[in-house]
Amino acid sequence: xxxxxxxxxxxxxxxxxxxxxxxxxxxxxxxxxxxxxxxxxxxxxxxxxxxxxxxxxxxxxxxxxxxxxxxxxxxxxxxxxxxxxxxxxxxxxxxxxxxxxxxxxxxxxxxxxxxxxxxxxxxxxxxxxxxxxxxxxxxxxxxxxxxxxxxxxxxxxxxxxxxxxxxxxxxxxxxxxxxxxxxxxxxxxxxxxxxx
Amino acid sequence: xxxxxxxxxxxxxxxxxxxxxxxxxxxxxxxxxxxxxxxxxxxxxxxxxxxxxxxxxxxxxxxxxxxxxxxxxxxxxxxxxxxxxxxxxxxxxxxxxxxxxxxxxxxxxxxxxxxxxxxxxxxxxxxxxxxxxxxxxxxxxxxxxxxxxxxxxxxxxxxxxxxxxxxxxxxxxxxxxxxxxxxxxxxxxxxxxxxx
Numbered sequence: 001x002x003x004x005x006x007x008x009x010x011x012x013x014x015x016x017x018x019x020x021x022x023x024x025x026x027x028x029x030x031x032x033x034x035x036x037x038x039x040x041x042x043x044x045x046x047x048x049x050x051x052x053x054x055x056x057x058x059x060x061x062x063x064x065x066x067x068x069x070x071x072x073x074x075x076x077x078x079x080x081x082x083x084x085x086x087x088x089x090x091x092x093x094x095x096x097x098x099x100x101x102x103x104x105x106x107x108x109x110x111x112x113x114x115x116x117x118x119x120x121x122x123x124x125x126x127x128x129x130x131x132x133x134x135x136x137x138x139x140x141x142x143x144x145x146x147x148x149x150x151x152x153x154x155x156x157x158x159x160x161x162x163x164x165x166x167x168x169x170x171x172x173x174x175x176x177x178x179x180x181x182x183x184x185x186x187x188x189x190x191x192x193x194x195x196x
Numbered sequence: 197x198x199x200x201x202x203x204x205x206x207x208x209x210x211x212x213x214x215x216x217x218x219x220x221x222x223x224x225x226x227x228x229x230x231x232x233x234x235x236x237x238x239x240x241x242x243x244x245x246x247x248x249x250x251x252x253x254x255x256x257x258x259x260x261x262x263x264x265x266x267x268x269x270x271x272x273x274x275x276x277x278x279x280x281x282x283x284x285x286x287x288x289x290x291x292x293x294x295x296x297x298x299x300x301x302x303x304x305x306x307x308x309x310x311x312x313x314x315x316x317x318x319x320x321x322x323x324x325x326x327x328x329x330x331x332x333x334x335x336x337x338x339x340x341x342x343x344x345x346x347x348x349x350x351x352x353x354x355x356x357x358x359x360x361x362x363x364x365x366x367x368x369x370x371x372x373x374x375x376x377x378x379x380x381x382x383x384x385x386x387x388x389x390x391x392x
Contacts, residue, residue: 002263003247004256004258006239007240010232010236014213016212021211021212023282023285024211024282025210025211026243027256027285029240029243030243031281036206036209036210037244040206040207041241041243043202043203044225046199047225047233048229048233060223060226062198062199085223
């Protein structure tokens with residue numbers, strides 16, 4: 001197989017790229033040797049070298065512990081539990097959480113055969129029980145599997161002396177009521193609060 | 197900037213990937229270190245090393261002359277002129293052309309300020325005039341700029357002793373009449389042929 005065909009085949013494995021767009025991306029790269037192809041090859045090699053899973057929280061970052069766990073300005077007494085590294089990144093982009101994280105690596109799912117032992121769960125219980133933690137925020141998805149997982153974790157943490165909380169449900173900021181589903185509207189009504 | 201941020205920034209420069217999908221792709225890569233991240237880094241480095249522009253036809257391939265120009269089973273007396281390497285690849289996938297190619301690297305465009313000297317044109321005239329070539333097929337796009345370019349090339353080749361031809365216009369194979377534009381339908385009617 002030629003160098004270009006191998007490149008196209010690998011690019012087609014990226015999410016969002018099919019065989020046709022992988023071809024387009026490969027040509028784009030090959031035409032921009034110095035500005036894109038070489039820097040991307042270098043960035044990938046560096047990422048392969050540097051990036052590892054944080055042994056504390058399960059985040060992916062250059063260095064172990066990760067930048068979040070290593071940051072002494074952050075509050076280690078609050079742990080936010082997320083399904084995936086992508087969720088951690090999303091919360092970091094929002095920039096309003098100053099505690100630490102714990103990445104589960106998925107959710108419990110009878111259908112997909114994912115049990116508690118497949119998730120990064122016992123490490124969470126150990127962290128929560130170590131004494132320094134006062135609150136665990138369960139930020140799993142608002143799906144059936146996500147909420148099942150949250151309930152399971154809440155039960156597992158019952159023995160630890162921590163407050164277990166969950167994200168608020170309601171109208172997304174900037175969202176129009178007209179486009180919202182019934183469940184979200186009901187939740188937003190139920191959790192209504194006095195206007196200050 | 198961290199290794200992951202740099203990777204995301206570079207991936208976002210690929211066609212078809214925005215900042216959001218670049219983030220998804222980066223995470224996908226970092227999670228699949230051995231099966232995708234390392235092989236892709238290697239494939240890119242290899243492509244950067246091996247791939248160059250063919251000095252004969254302007255194709256991008258590992259090696260100069262490219263695999264098409266170097267293939268002795270192909271007919272060097274017919275040259276198919278295309279705008280871009282992507283068009284050459286498309287014709288090669290179709291697999292019915294056994295001649296050689298010439299890649300212009302664009303089309304004439306008054307709007308974008310692309311003149312004849314910006315295209316790989318004089319090399320084409322030299323190739324066509326060298327004596328071994330009998331036919332030049334103009335396979336530029338059926339757009340205004342593409343057809344202007346084809347007319348210009350036909351004029352430039354008037355001095356060479358070669359047949360200059362263009363691709364047929366008509367109904368795409370598998371295409372429904374209902375969805376075709378008026379221009380294509382008119383062209384297909386005008387170029388109708390006896391049923392054998």
